[in-house]
Amino acid sequence: xxxxxxxxxxxxxxxxxxxxxxxxxxxxxxxxxxxxxxxxxxxxxxxxxxxxxxxxxxxxxxxxxxxxxxxxxxxxxxxxxxxxxxxxxxxxxxxxxxxxxxxxxxxxxxxxxxxxxxxxxxxxxxxxxxxxxxxxxxxxxxxxxxxxxxxxxxxxxxxxxxxxxxxxxxxxxxxxxxxxxxxxxxxxxxxxxxxxxxxxxxxxxxxxxxxxxxxxxxxxxxxxxxxxxxxxxxxxxxxxxxxxxxxxxxxxxxxxxxxxxxxxxxxxxxxxxxxxxxxxxxxxxxxxxxxxxxxxxxxxxxxxxxxxxxxxxxxxxxxxxxxxxxxxxxxxxxxxxxxxxxxxxxxxxxxxxxxxxxxxxxxxxxxxxxxxxxxxxxxxxxxxxxxxxxxxxxxxxxxxxxxxxxxxxxxxxxxxxxxxxxxxxxxxxxxxxxxxxxxxxxxxxxxxxxxxxxxxxxxxxxxxxxxxxxxxxxxxxxxxxxxxxxxxxxxxxxxxxxxxxxxxxxxxxxxxxxxxxxxxxxxxxxxxxxxxxxxxxxxxxxxxxxxxxxxxxxxxxxxx
Amino acid sequence: xxxxxxxxxxxxxxxxxxxxxxxxxxxxxxxxxxxxxxxxxxxxxxxxxxxxxxxxxxxxxxxxxxxxxxxxxxxxxxxxx
Numbered sequence: 001x002x003x004x005x006x007x008x009x010x011x012x013x014x015x016x017x018x019x020x021x022x023x024x025x026x027x028x029x030x031x032x033x034x035x036x037x038x039x040x041x042x043x044x045x046x047x048x049x050x051x052x053x054x055x056x057x058x059x060x061x062x063x064x065x066x067x068x069x070x071x072x073x074x075x076x077x078x079x080x081x082x083x084x085x086x087x088x089x090x091x092x093x094x095x096x097x098x099x100x101x102x103x104x105x106x107x108x109x110x111x112x113x114x115x116x117x118x119x120x121x122x123x124x125x126x127x128x129x130x131x132x133x134x135x136x137x138x139x140x141x142x143x144x145x146x147x148x149x150x151x152x153x154x155x156x157x158x159x160x161x162x163x164x165x166x167x168x169x170x171x172x173x174x175x176x177x178x179x180x181x182x183x184x185x186x187x188x189x190x191x192x193x194x195x196x197x198x199x200x201x202x203x204x205x206x207x208x209x210x211x212x213x214x215x216x217x218x219x220x221x222x223x224x225x226x227x228x229x230x231x232x233x234x235x236x237x238x239x240x241x242x243x244x245x246x247x248x249x250x251x252x253x254x255x256x257x258x259x260x261x262x263x264x265x266x267x268x269x270x271x272x273x274x275x276x277x278x279x280x281x282x283x284x285x286x287x288x289x290x291x292x293x294x295x296x297x298x299x300x301x302x303x304x305x306x307x308x309x310x311x312x313x314x315x316x317x318x319x320x321x322x323x324x325x326x327x328x329x330x331x332x333x334x335x336x337x338x339x340x341x342x343x344x345x346x347x348x349x350x351x352x353x354x355x356x357x358x359x360x361x362x363x364x365x366x367x368x369x370x371x372x373x374x375x376x377x378x379x380x381x382x383x384x385x386x387x388x389x390x391x392x393x394x395x396x397x398x399x400x401x402x403x404x405x406x407x408x409x410x411x412x413x414x415x416x417x418x419x420x421x422x423x424x425x426x427x428x429x430x431x432x433x434x435x436x437x438x439x440x441x442x443x444x445x446x447x448x449x450x451x452x453x454x455x456x457x458x459x460x461x462x463x464x465x466x467x468x469x470x471x472x473x474x475x476x477x478x479x480x481x482x483x484x485x486x487x488x489x490x491x492x493x494x495x496x497x498x499x500x501x502x503x504x505x506x507x508x509x510x511x512x513x514x515x516x517x518x519x520x521x522x523x524x525x526x527x528x529x530x531x532x533x534x535x536x537x538x539x540x541x542x543x544x545x546x547x548x549x550x551x552x553x554x555x556x557x558x559x560x
Numbered sequence: 561x562x563x564x565x566x567x568x569x570x571x572x573x574x575x576x577x578x579x580x581x582x583x584x585x586x587x588x589x590x591x592x593x594x595x596x597x598x599x600x601x602x603x604x605x606x607x608x609x610x611x612x613x614x615x616x617x618x619x620x621x622x623x624x625x626x627x628x629x630x631x632x633x634x635x636x637x638x639x640x641x
């Protein structure tokens with residue numbers, strides 16, 4: 001078994017002139033990096049980490065935007081044997097004090113030794129630090145060592161063993177930042193080996209095109225680690241540029257003959273609704289062999305919208321594929337076979353809702369369409385279990401459990417969280433689903449999590465933010481997700497109890513909640529309902545019953 | 561002149577982006593840095609401006625530095641008409 005630094009060294013020696021990454025920036029010419037460029041740039045950071053006295057196995061947090069420096073800082077940490085973790089950069093709308101609090105919360109659990117950032121962001125980072133915390137160095141991108149030929153024998157990363165932790169992945173918000181998924185070299189390489197076989201990857205002809213952020217597993221593993229380590233050229237644009245000009249993805253696929261892309265479900269709707277024909281002149285999408293829908297619930301209608309809109313530009317129906325993935329398994333758990341289109345299972349709505357059974361539709365009764373997430377990877381086993389951890393029969397909904405040779409080592413510095421997530425060597429995903437004909441259908445969530453545009457958001461974080469607003473009863477707030485068919489993703493709803501029964505005062509409180517949550521979280525909050533005392537349902541132990549409150553809300557809206 | 565530009569945009573933002581048709585958006589209220597218009601809706605705003613006023617706002621201009629309230633946006637549109 002090899003390690004990540006060894007693979008980089010081999011690429012440097014065997015294919016120095018091969019293109020590794022093409023970085024796109026709006027309004028600028030594309031920047032192409034060969035393996036030689038990549039490793040020379042990474043070596044500059046590795047020498048810098050050594051200069052600063054950072055030891056192998058220590059955590060380095062990278063707070064940088066899309067671009068060359070982030071790529072080098074990341075691979076430099078790998079060459080040095082330090083553990084890199086990429087933290088989202090401050091966005092225009094996020095309140096700096098909230099960003100600081102998130103960073104402080106990450107530092108308190110992950111205990112990084114160093115943070116890498118830009119000179120202009122140094123003050124922001126330093127303001128999150130406290131006396132006696134773990135951070136010894138704030139490394140500025142302006143103080144990086146000069147370029148030299150790499151001396152691989154001097155680089156500390158080459159002493160790593162396959163079992164050592166190589167990277168940490170976090171999701172957003174206070175809750176997500178306190179749970180770093182720690183992955184070993186062995187886990188990462190086993191995942192890439194199994195997943196690349198499933199996808200029939202050919203580094204000579206495949207090109208990955210991506211706008212996904214690197215702080216999220218889908219972008220980080222499928223569209224950064226995999227292409228760089230397996231020598232698949234990567235065309236990478238910034239999520240900020242893509243969201244303002246989504247056609248740039250299609251143009252890049254056409255220009256570079258892109259073959260593989262990963263997208264969250266909402267992006268299919270977003271592209272289908274917002275791209276104009278004038279931005280597609282001359283675009284040829286016939287090289288696209290797989291566009292893989294992953295990281296939020298898959299809706300077949302979104303695939304249909306996307307195909308309808310872009311088939312005129314050569315998009316093949318067979319390119320639309322699905323995957324079920326999680327950072328705890330490095331990335332993919334299941335993948336739809338690329339030689340067909342994902343199976344769609346039409347089931348009876350009533351027995352699904354009331355008996356948790358996926359049975360064939362009954363004539364004259366409402367039905368629903370479930371899209372398959374495919375079959376387990378060759379190295380991964382999937383079970384569907386009941387509350388007592390017994391297997392349920394096919395077509396019965398239960399919790400999805402996963403076992404593989406690419407599982408997380410632990411939640412970093414969180415033995416409590418590690419212990420509750422892994423049972424008898426199986427990772428309990430917190431997702432509900434069923435198996436039919438050997439394929440996995442993911443049908444819902446046991447864990448309290450809302451997925452908005454592919455981003456994981458924890459309702460408890462949003463509820464405590466809403467509780468901070470004046471006039472709201474402390475602890476009397478509830479947040480949940482509601483699927484929006486037009487957008488192809490969940491929208492967050494917050495319900496809050498207030499003293500005032502006056503409609504105009506309630507509206508003012510609702511507005512204050514929208515503003516505060518939007519400024520303090522990764523989402524833009526629209527749906528807020530301020531209600532009178534005692535509206536919110538609590539369990540007998542005083543916890544907020546999110547699903548019961550959601551049901552009550554939908555019922556009042558007349559949706560169920 | 562400015563109100564002829566501001567009013568339809570304010571109406572569009574309230575109805576189509578925020579889905580709160582009764583919401584009043586003042587001309588100096590910050591739109592982007594406040595998160596009132598989230599990044600997923602910036603393109604809708606650009607397309608609306610193009611269709612309504614025949615003026616292009618480029619994707620690289622969809623940020624708070626170029627415009628962050630209705631007054632600034634109206635000035636940008638007027639300068640290109």
